[in-house]
Amino acid sequence: KAGVTQTPRYLIKTRGQQVTLSCSPISGHRSVSWYQQTPGQGLQFLFEYFSETQRNKGNFPGRFSGRQFSNSRSEMNVSTLELGDSALYLCASSPRTGFGEQYFGPGTRLTVT
């Protein structure tokens, strides 16, 4: 089976812009979770989608949003980018909700200037 794929792999944006990241899960996996990794805060949970519904959300402002499509692919959007949004954004897929085994993609490294 193909693994989790994320696009783009690298991105440079300017403060105030918005960005959309994409994640394609392992075939058959219906749960997709997103995480932000920074040197200061470590790995933090953003949100989880299952069957096109957001099941839960981490402690992030409303500028961070996401959605899931009927084929389980997911997108994450960050509006009005801030310098502090520079991070590695990781998505993970799982065959079931409730944080079963998480299989991670390679990540998207976002730099905000």
Add this chain to the structure above:
Amino acid sequence: GIQVEQSPPDLILQEGANSTLRCNFSDSVNNLQWFHQNPWGQLINLFYIPSGTKQNGRLSATTVATERYSLLYISSSQTTDSGVYFCAGEFGNEKLTFGTGTRLTIIP
């Protein structure tokens, strides 16, 4: 809030050595996972281990949920084992909380 602490924070070992990484958590855990993040940032799932012991080749893990800790054992270390090891758990709040990580460096 929930705390997931890992020790040691850094570990440098010679190739062939054995190591034990520890993960302590402050609340009851519904599931516990171990991950390896390689130098390129890829997170690899090592174990899904809410309780008990599992082994996979040179790696094994034990979670004692009642005492709120988990251990990851690496035997006969290889340079490819280098990277950061994270534990993560779901503590009834429907969020996956990650530990602070242990950075392992294996010297040839």
